[in-house]
Amino acid sequence: MLQSVADLSISYKIFYSVLLFSWTVYLWEAYLAYRQRKVYRSTTHVPTELGNIMDTETFEKSRLYQLDKSTFSFWSGLYSETEGTLILLLGGIPFLWKLSGVLIGRAGFGPEYEITQSLAFLLLATLFSAVTGMPWSIYNTFVIEEKHGFNQQTLGFFLKDAVKKFVVTQCILLPVTSLLLYIIKIGGDYFFIYAWLFTLGVSLVLVTIYADYIAPLFDKFTPLPYGELRGNIESMAKSISFPLTKVYVVEGSKRSSHSNAYFYGFFKNKRIVLFDTLLEDYSPLNKAGEPGAGEPGLEPQPVPEHSGESDSTENKAKPKNKKQGCNNPEILAVLGHELGHWKLGHTVKNIVISQMNSFLCFFLFAVLIGRKELFTAFGFYDNQPTLIGLMIIFQFIFSPYNEVLSFCLTVLSRRFEFQADAFARNMGKATELYSALIKLNKDNLGFPVADWLFSMWHYSHPPLLERLRALKGAKQD
Numbered sequence: 001m002l003q004s005v006a007d008l009s010i011s012y013k014i015f016y017s018v019l020l021f022s023w024t025v026y027l028w029e030a031y032l033a034y035r036q037r038k039v040y041r042s043t044t045h046v047p048t049e050l051g052n053i054m055d056t057e058t059f060e061k062s063r064l065y066q067l068d069k070s071t072f073s074f075w076s077g078l079y080s081e082t083e084g085t086l087i088l089l090l091g092g093i094p095f096l097w098k099l100s101g102v103l104i105g106r107a108g109f110g111p112e113y114e115i116t117q118s119l120a121f122l123l124l125a126t127l128f129s130a131v132t133g134m135p136w137s138i139y140n141t142f143v144i145e146e147k148h149g150f151n152q153q154t155l156g157f158f159l160k161d162a163v164k165k166f167v168v169t170q171c172i173l174l175p176v177t178s179l180l181l182y183i184i185k186i187g188g189d190y191f192f193i194y195a196w197l198f199t200l201g202v203s204l205v206l207v208t209i210y211a212d213y214i215a216p217l218f219d220k221f222t223p224l225p226y227g228e229l230r231g232n233i234e235s236m237a238k239s240i241s242f243p244l245t246k247v248y249v250v251e252g253s254k255r256s257s258h259s260n261a262y263f264y265g266f267f268k269n270k271r272i273v274l275f276d277t278l279l280e281d282y283s284p285l286n287k288a289g290e291p292g293a294g295e296p297g298l299e300p301q302p303v304p305e306h307s308g309e310s311d312s313t314e315n316k317a318k319p320k321n322k323k324q325g326c327n328n329p330e331i332l333a334v335l336g337h338e339l340g341h342w343k344l345g346h347t348v349k350n351i352v353i354s355q356m357n358s359f360l361c362f363f364l365f366a367v368l369i370g371r372k373e374l375f376t377a378f379g380f381y382d383n384q385p386t387l388i389g390l391m392i393i394f395q396f397i398f399s400p401y402n403e404v405l406s407f408c409l410t411v412l413s414r415r416f417e418f419q420a421d422a423f424a425r426n427m428g429k430a431t432e433l434y435s436a437l438i439k440l441n442k443d444n445l446g447f448p449v450a451d452w453l454f455s456m457w458h459y460s461h462p463p464l465l466e467r468l469r470a471l472k473g474a475k476q477d
Helices: 002-042 056-089 092-106 114-147 155-186 188-217 228-239 328-343 346-368 372-376 386-397 399-443 452-458 464-476
Strands: 221-223 244-250 261-264 270-275
Touching (some): 002 056, 002 372, 002 386, 002 399, 056 092, 056 399, 114 155, 114 386, 155 188, 188 346, 228 244, 228 270, 228 328, 261 328, 270 328, 328 399, 346 386, 372 386, 399 452, 399 464
Parallel strands (some): 244 270
Antiparallel strands (some): 221 244
């Protein structure tokens, strides 16, 4: 009896410690956002140092855009924190577990089918999250992004895309989770090693197949036509022994006018993907309203190798008064930066850090999973489902560790970005990367002035001015 009372006391302490830490993190994030909003409100004129970089009109547009985003982030964050607190206080997790048991019971499965009940629980939880998050996502896309000229979607396209994402996520999440739970159940004393190896394998498979089989379900991928740009990209890749096999252009403009570029693949099978909004001579947004607006400004396109849905009635290219994207030398400089991440081993280092963290977490999970007070703290008095244990330990108990790790990775990421800039600079592309960073900042309405504490905690990339100073020094040298 005394032992039960002691366990209950520990459970209360665990529960309220989790709530207290969650709100502490939220208040810290709110304080940082408040500091940054003060910067947005008070910096109404282009600082002298930025006089040759940003014009007054672009500076004001970026200020208002970031201010709107910050305000939205405050309210959505407050809602998310309040919702999470109410779910914990009102016993939402054990309620959903019991509901999932009732549902599988109607299908003829008893409580001994824990993995089946876990999958029903996961489906209900992700459905709840998708439904409650939908109004916020709609507001962000069709009010904020629309107001500032970035949104290119119609509501019908957006909703169809959301349903497709949910279905694809479930098709991956449910089988992977069921196998993971099965491995934990039969793995014995060393199950954490087998669970870690399984998640490692799944991660490598998903990274390998994502751009070839998953991303094309949502976007249209077209091989970059042969010409000057593709030839220069292949020559640059060859010069640093990057095993490039294909270069794609993805139709990002059907969703947003934001731009991006990335590479993927393992070993000798690397591919580069460029958003059409990154390419000045390719972006449909530069040609809206012009004769032949749908034709890219390079060469006739071959038949697309990957083709997701691209219905012109479902997106709306908007005329712009300025050119979007970068010219060819600037694109090469941007890719020089991205290839620098590969050449300097940043990708491998991130994978190693991620997997070391994953192994540590599974090991600690194995140590803690037998502690009954962790389950009673969250309303599970009679049973200890493995999936619930994963949720409690990984999401709640590890939250202080996760915050520290996230900050350390942010600091490391900024260091990697400086190194990749230096790599592009050493390839003789300092001038082009300098102008490309300015153009991309303007296209994406990035605000170049940041509160030092906010940027230290949040920015995975160094602030624009810091990157430009490093490149400018190299240009002068």
